[in-house]
Amino acid sequence: MSETNSDMLAADVPAALVPIGDVLLQTGALSDEDARRVAEHRARTGLDFDRAAIDLALATPEDVARARAQLEGRLALSLAPTADVSEELVVLSDPNGTQAEAIRLLRTQIIAQHIGAGRRALAVCAAVDGSGATYIAANLAAALSQVGFKTLLVDANLRNPRIDSMFGIDPSGPGLTSYLALEANRPERVIYPDVLPNLSVLPSGPPVGRPQELLSGARFRAGVDIVLREFDIAIFDTPATNESADALTVAGLIGYALVVARRHMAYVKDVQTLAQQLLAARATIIGSVLNEYQ
Incomplete structure (x- = not known):
């Protein structure tokens, strides 16, 4: 639009x-x-x-x-959290656990192969709901911030957002939709700064109609350009592609995607279809994660 x-x-x-x-x-x-x-x-x-x-x-x-x-x-x-962060952020709640260790390994690969190549953003995408894309996006963003990268976590899931609850942010407060609907003149105005050291969060914001059109608009593209100049890396959480094309829109704009699948949740064909859709949207798949979190 x-x-x-x-x-x-x-x-x-x-x-x-x-x-x-x-x-x-x-x-x-x-x-x-x-x-x-x-x-x-x-x-x-x-x-x-x-x-x-x-x-x-x-x-x-x-x-x-x-x-x-x-x-x-x-x-x-x-623009400040109203509650403690969720225990789902295992890099904080269980830093010595196997899940946190797996996130740190993913972080190492992202730093070497993505950030090290001068890339500033990636979209976390999944074929079906329940794959754990939000879990991976939030923990990866927190892990990157822990080693000194100035990180922005963006909740581009305007249909079923969860980033706000994971970071104790009021779901009725301002966010990405506030900017997209012209209620804030710049995206920086709706970013929650330093929710954790080096980690800022742009939540989804209040519900809106026709999220696909807002994410396809020039205002979203302009906002992405602005925030990418301010952060070392921006991680975008997106909704499952079997429910909407939002993730393909976001990934196509950013240019890079991390594919997440969960064991016993998505069929191989689902992931293959997602990979084809991302390539058609001109998004480079930088890697994939098989998620088995409980």
């Missing part, structure tokens, strides 16, 4: 649900009728809410600057 269509999809969101619009209402810079007019103008033009308000002369740049300062203060307070 084009950038304009992405913007127009987001323009359907009521003003009170757009953070900058909410602040402008609360400060009295806009009335309810003004907000309605701005929302209509957004739908026609694809402008961000604040730019649409200025374009209609319903708010001044100074009004918007004050509102954005308040909004940034709110987000800065909220």
